[in-house]
Amino acid sequence: MTRILLSDKLDNCVARWRKAGLTVIGPVKKETFSSYATVENAAEFDLGLVMPDRSIKGLFFPQTEPMVHYSIKKQAIETRDFTPPSEKRIIFGARPCDASGLAIDDPLFGWDYKDDFWFQRRNETVIVTIACTKADDFCMCTSLKLAPDSTKGSDILLRPLQNNRGWQVEELTDRGREAFKEIADLLQDGSEPAAAVAVVPEKFNLDACVAWLQNPENFDSTFWKEISMRCIGCASCTFLCPTCHCFDFQDEGDTFTGIRRKNWDSCSFALFTMHTSGHNPRATQSARWRQRIMHKFNYFPGKFNVNSCSGCGRCSRQCPVDMGITETLQAISTLQP
Amino acid sequence: MSESFEPKIIAFVCTYCTYTGADLAGTSRLKYAPNVRIIRLPCTGRISPMFILKALQQGADGILVSGCHPGDCHFTHGNYHARRRWMVFRTLLDFTGIPSERIKFSWISAAEGHKFAELINSVTDDIRKLGPFDQYKNLIRETEAPATL
Amino acid sequence: MTIQEKYKARVKELLSTGAVKMVIGYKPGSTAERRRPLFMRSPEEADQLVLDTACIANLAGYLVAEGLLSDDKRVGIFLKPDGIRSINILAAEAQLNIDQIVVLGFDIDGQEVNALEGESAGDFSALIESIKDHAPEAPRNPLIEQIEQMNPIQRFDFWQTEFSRCIKCYACRQACPMCYCRRCIVDSNQPQWINTSSHTLGNLEWNIIRAFHLSGRCVGCGNCDRACPVNIPLRLINARMGQEVLGAFDHFAGMSETQEPVLASFKKDDSETFIL
Numbered sequence: 001m002t003r004i005l006l007s008d009k010l011d012n013c014v015a016r017w018r019k020a021g022l023t024v025i026g027p028v029k030k031e032t033f034s035s036y037a038t039v040e041n042a043a044e045f046d047l048g049l050v051m052p053d054r055s056i057k058g059l060f061f062p063q064t065e066p067m068v069h070y071s072i073k074k075q076a077i078e079t080r081d082f083t084p085p086s087e088k089r090i091i092f093g094a095r096p097c098d099a100s101g102l103a104i105d106d107p108l109f110g111w112d113y114k115d116d117f118w119f120q121r122r123n124e125t126v127i128v129t130i131a132c133t134k135a136d137d138f139c140m141c142t143s144l145k146l147a148p149d150s151t152k153g154s155d156i157l158l159r160p161l162q163n164n165r166g167w168q169v170e171e172l173t174d175r176g177r178e179a180f181k182e183i184a185d186l187l188q189d190g191s192e193p194a195a196a197v198a199v200v201p202e203k204f205n206l207d208a209c210v211a212w213l214q215n216p217e218n219f220d221s222t223f224w225k226e227i228s229m230r231c232i233g234c235a236s237c238t239f240l241c242p243t244c245h246c247f248d249f250q251d252e253g254d255t256f257t258g259i260r261r262k263n264w265d266s267c268s269f270a271l272f273t274m275h276t277s278g279h280n281p282r283a284t285q286s287a288r289w290r291q292r293i294m295h296k297f298n299y300f301p302g303k304f305n306v307n308s309c310s311g312c313g314r315c316s317r318q319c320p321v322d323m324g325i326t327e328t329l330q331a332i333s334t335l336q337p
Numbered sequence: 338m339s340e341s342f343e344p345k346i347i348a349f350v351c352t353y354c355t356y357t358g359a360d361l362a363g364t365s366r367l368k369y370a371p372n373v374r375i376i377r378l379p380c381t382g383r384i385s386p387m388f389i390l391k392a393l394q395q396g397a398d399g400i401l402v403s404g405c406h407p408g409d410c411h412f413t414h415g416n417y418h419a420r421r422r423w424m425v426f427r428t429l430l431d432f433t434g435i436p437s438e439r440i441k442f443s444w445i446s447a448a449e450g451h452k453f454a455e456l457i458n459s460v461t462d463d464i465r466k467l468g469p470f471d472q473y474k475n476l477i478r479e480t481e482a483p484a485t486l
Numbered sequence: 487m488t489i490q491e492k493y494k495a496r497v498k499e500l501l502s503t504g505a506v507k508m509v510i511g512y513k514p515g516s517t518a519e520r521r522r523p524l525f526m527r528s529p530e531e532a533d534q535l536v537l538d539t540a541c542i543a544n545l546a547g548y549l550v551a552e553g554l555l556s557d558d559k560r561v562g563i564f565l566k567p568d569g570i571r572s573i574n575i576l577a578a579e580a581q582l583n584i585d586q587i588v589v590l591g592f593d594i595d596g597q598e599v600n601a602l603e604g605e606s607a608g609d610f611s612a613l614i615e616s617i618k619d620h621a622p623e624a625p626r627n628p629l630i631e632q633i634e635q636m637n638p639i640q641r642f643d644f645w646q647t648e649f650s651r652c653i654k655c656y657a658c659r660q661a662c663p664m665c666y667c668r669r670c671i672v673d674s675n676q677p678q679w680i681n682t683s684s685h686t687l688g689n690l691e692w693n694i695i696r697a698f699h700l701s702g703r704c705v706g707c708g709n710c711d712r713a714c715p716v717n718i719p720l721r722l723i724n725a726r727m728g729q730e731v732l733g734a735f736d737h738f739a740g741m742s743e744t745q746e747p748v749l750a751s752f753k754k755d756d757s758e759t760f761i762l
Contacts, residue, residue, distance in 0.1 A: 032717045033651060053715065054653075062484040063653050064683040069481075085483045137517050230523040232547070234657035236715040250682050252480070259481065261683050264653070271673055320661045320713035321543070322515040322522040386698055387671070387679040390691050394681070407754065417752035420761070421735065425701045425749065427760060428730045432633065432723065433694055434642025443762035456762060472642045476687040 004190035005158065005183075006166035010092075011042040013183045017090050020182050022126075025059065026092040027052045036091060036098075047093050050136045055242035055314060056091065056098035060121045061105075063239070063264045067249070071257040084120035090179055094129045096150040096157075097141050097312035101242025102127070103153030107304040108245055117262075126179040129154035130167065135198035138313030140326050143204050146311055148197040156180060159194035168194050204329040206297075206307070211337040213298040219290070223335065227328055228289035230321045235266030237315035237324065238292070243308045246272075267291045293328055344398035344464040346373045348457075349384045351416075354405035354446045361450030369454040370461035373401065380404065382415025386426045389440060393473055399439045399464035401456075406444040416444075438467055489601050490537040493564075493590055498529040500562050506588050509562035510548050512541040523548065537564065539594050544707035546572035547663035555586050562588040567602070567617055568707040570610050571740025572663040575703055575747075577607070581666055584608075584743045611742055618738040629719065630726055645690070651716040652689035654682070658720055659696065661713035664703045671695060693723070701727040702748030705740050 005013070014024050018040070028037040029046040035054035039045060069080040102122065109115040131149035132139075141147060151157050155176030158167035169187060171177045180187070212218055238244040248265035252258050265272060268289075273282045282288050300308035309325060316324025350356045356377045362369065378384055381404030392400050402423065410416040423442050431437045441460050445453050487495075493511075500506045513524035513534040521540045525548075526532050546569045548554070554561065565573065570589060577584035584607050591602030591610060604610050633641055656672075659665040672680055672692055680695055681688035697720075704724040711721040731737040734757060737748040 035651075053717075058653075064685050064688070065484040066481070082483050085485075229525050230548075232657075232660040232713075234660035234713065235655040236657040236713070239653045239655045240715055252678075252681055252683060263683050266655070269656075316516060318715045320657050320709070322520050324516075327516065385679075387695065390694065391679055394687065394691065407758070414752065417754065417756070418750070420756055420758055421752050422749055424734055424757065424760070425727065425730060426698060429694060429698055429701065429723070429727060431638075432641070432726050433645045433690070433697075434636075434638050434640070436638040437760070441762060442760060472639065472646070473687075476646070476685075476690065480681070480683070480685045480687050 001189050001191055003169040003187045004161070004166055004192065005169050005187055007164075009166075009183075009186045010045075012186055014039065014042045014092075016182050016186070017179070021088055022179070023087055023089040024092060025089055036094070045093060047130065048134075050132070050134050050139070051095045051098070051312060051314075053240070053314075053318070055101065055240055055312065056094055057101060057105075057242050057244075059089075059091065060102060060118055060125070061109075061245060061247075061264075065117060065262045066259045067262050068260045069258075070251075070253075070260060072255070084117040086120065086124065088124050089121075090126040090128060092128045094127050094154065095312070096129050096131065096148060096152070096154070097139075097146065097310040098242050099127050099129045099153035100141075100146055100150055100310040101153070101312070104243045104304075104306055104308055104310060105245050107306070108300075108308075111304070123175075126155045126175050127153065128156040128158060128176070128179075130158045131160065131194075132198040132200075133160050133195050135200045136313075136317075138317040138324075138326065139198070139200045139311065140203050140313050141311035142200040143202050143206060143326075143329070144307060144309055144311035145206065148200055159197075161192045162195045163192055164195070165192070168192075200311075203326050204333040206329070208337065209329045209332045210297055210301070212332050212335055213294060215337055218335075219294075223331070224286040224290040225284075227331055228286040228323070231268070231285045231289050231323055232321055233268050233270060233285050233288065234320065235264075235268050236318055236320065238266040238268055239264055240314040240318060242310055242312055242314075243296070267295070289323075289328075293325070296325070297329075342465060342469060344372050344461060344467075344469070345396060346399040346401060346461060346464055347392040347395075347397045348373045348375045348401040348403060349388055349392075350375055350377060350402075350445075351381045351383075351404035351411075352377050352379055353411040354409060354444075355403040355453065357447035358445040358449045358453040361447065362454045363450075365450050367450060367454040369457040372461045372464075373457050380410065380412050380415035381419035382410075382412065384419060386422065389426070389430075393435070393470070394477065396474060396477060398467070398470045399441070399460065401441045401443065401460055403443045403445050403456075406446055409446060435473070436467070439464060439470060489592065489599050490535065492601065493537055493592075494532050494535050496590065497526060497532040497535060497562065500588065501526060501532065502529045505560060506562040507557075507559040508554075509564075509588075509590070510545050511535050511564040511590070512537060512543075512545075537592060538599055539597060541592075541599075542566075542594070542708070543712070544569045544572060544663055544705075544709050546576065546707075547661070547666075547709070549573065549587065550576060550581050550663075550666045555582055558583075558586065560586050560588055562590055564590045564592060566591075566593055566707075567610065567613060568705045568740075569663075570607055571614060571705040572707065573607055574614075574740040574743050574745065575664065575705070576666070577743035578745050579747065607743060614738075614741055618741065621732060621738060626729075627722060627725060630722055633722065645693075646686060648718045649689040649693055650686045652684060652693065652718060653716060654684040654689065654692065655715060657713040657715060658710035658718075661709040662700070663707070663709070664700055664705075665696075671699075693718070693720070697723040697727060700724055702731040702735075702737050703739050704728055 109118040680691040
């Protein structure tokens with residue numbers, strides 16, 4: 001016997017959570033574009049998507065965030081800090097890869113300096129993940145040793161029922177249990193079997209790739225130049241990535257007053273590493289693409305013991321020139337370490 | 338719209354004609370609306386569309402761009418170049434919903450002090466009637482608020 | 487022989503005789519509908535070449551990649567008429583020497599791919615001329631009409647909704663053959679004319695400035711529109727600006743390597759009905 005949430009109760013759940021003061025967020029498709037967005041009722045959800053076009057990252061680490069307001073006076077500089085806005089939220093229908101992405105970034109945002117903006121939002125958000133029964137050509141979670149039903153980063157995991165009438169509920173954290181207390185009477189006991197999870201074929205041998213990347217001789221391999229020749233240097237892969245977390249500080253305003261903001265930045269941009277002198281240590285696009293791959297599969301795991309990729313495949317799915325991590329790692333797995 | 342609304346208008350003018358025209362309006366003791374902040378540039382050819390966006394970004398309700406009459410440019414044809422640019426930029430702003438009524442263009446020579454004073458008055462009146470550029474100001478306000486997700 | 491095989495043979499010939507040092511074309515992509523850019527430096531690499539109705543990307547932007555044309559050797563490239571117009575503009579703006587480019591021209595007509603006669607950009611001037619002549623009667627995007635019929639407040643709202651999705655990944659800029667500036671205006675901060683942050687105001691400013699810089703230069707290849715990961719209909723703005731310069735100045739971008747840029751030239755009798 002397991003606890004079951006029936007789809008026709010979902011609207012009641014949304015109402016209940018909203019009444020309890022939670023902002024309810026989920027996959028929403030508007031015309032040609034889908035993202036995780038705030039909803040008022042369950043009808044707005046689009047739970048049939050393989051995954052929303054935009055990853056979950058922006059809900060915790062927005063593309064632009066004001067940090068401090070400054071004004072320069074004659075004798076002093078006055079500053080006013082922005083504090084992380086407080087909002088209790090529940091994300092219903094997150095994808096396992098998106099939820100994993102958050103867990104991957106947790107150590108990064110907390111290892112030396114604890115990023116209040118990230119953790120306040122993390123602590124105030126309940127993540128209800130639905131296991132995938134559908135995948136597309138770009139999904140690659142299994143290649144990253146994750147799965148279409150990974151629990152990583154989730155507070156609740158829902159497994160779709162075979163008869164499509166609802167989900168089996170798996171409570172994973174106290175935060176999840178707390179939120180599901182609100183709707184305890186809307187759940188029922190049941191023994192319906194869960195649907196089979198999506199089949200995501202393994203696309204590359206991660207261990208072989210990592211071994212190749214860790215060999216210092218391969219840093220200057222001609223492979224990098226060949227694989228990234230068509231890269232146009234935009235940031236759509238990094239910005240849609242659920243784990244890419246680089247940012248830049250920008251002052252917006254005039255000489256005397258303005259706002260210092262934290263904006264997404266990308267290792268794909270030539271300006272990312274440009275020095276004031278004009279020297280650029282990553283002068284070519286191939287050096288930039290190498291950095292992205294090395295960072296995800298060599299440097300990041302070296303520091304935090306986890307790969308900085310959750311296998312959502314968005315980088316390849318929407319690349320203007322059809323590049324991506326999948327193709328690169330596939331090519332690397334065929335090379336001698 | 339409240340009666341007390343006074344628009345903020347930025348005028349980008351060339352130093353040889355319109356600015357001198359404004360000077361003439363001043364020395365002739367002509368009275369005109371105080372809503373316009375004048376920014377003097379060497380030539381209308383120097384007035385980049387970015388200036389217009391910057392003015393809007395800083396909260397302008399209306400913009401005036403003005404220079405020498407065709408044929409009178411101190412640099413021979415800076416104003417001809419500018420004219421083309423404005424034509425295209427106006428269409429672009431219009432298409433993206435920034436009303437062309439808020440962005441005005443004129444030729445005012447160094448001798449046209451009267452025209453300058455009249456134009457400032459009529460432009461101010463027009464923009465006052467349109468009211469504050471609320472849509473744009475909402476966007477500016479949004480940049481000063483904590484991030485919403 | 488199919489057009490693909492014919493061109494494959496031609497590419498091999500060009501590479502094996504040393505007439506060109508590289509040919510830029512297409513190869514299969516990660517799904518059946520996708521094609522990827524292919525850089526061929528040896529005749530063997532031409533075996534991967536694909537030429538079919540899915541080859542829609544404009545590859546012209548790769549020609550201005552740093553160093554590619556700096557050794558005076560020639561480079562071959564597969565281009566549709568929009569791509570040929572792009573290299574005309576790049577040449578007119580002194581970004582490349584058009585004599586270094588060997589054009590492998592093709593056009594997509596419904597389900598068919600046709601070869602275009604000629605190998606240097608100038609060989610296609612009659613073709614581009616006829617495209618220009620037919621431009622005014624080409625069907626307009628109904629959405630453009632719809633937007634024009636809105637009042638300014640609705641138009642502003644329409645674009646605000648579209649631009650609020652922008653994440654400033656600059657895929658539009660990077661995919662565009664016309665955006666070759668080493669330092670883009672949005673990356674310049676002394677002075678900082680437009681906001682780099684990706685709030686709606688910054689997004690609006692960015693998209694307006696980009697559209698302005700492309701006015702009279704955009705050939706409508708659609709690279710930006712397809713590249714946009716958040717599906718902002720950039721083609722609408724660029725197409726509208728294309729109509730404007732055609733109507734107002736009889737300018738059709740990319741006619742020839744000597745065409746004057748529309749915003750760097752003028753006529754004394756240009757329209758000025760809007761000037762007070």
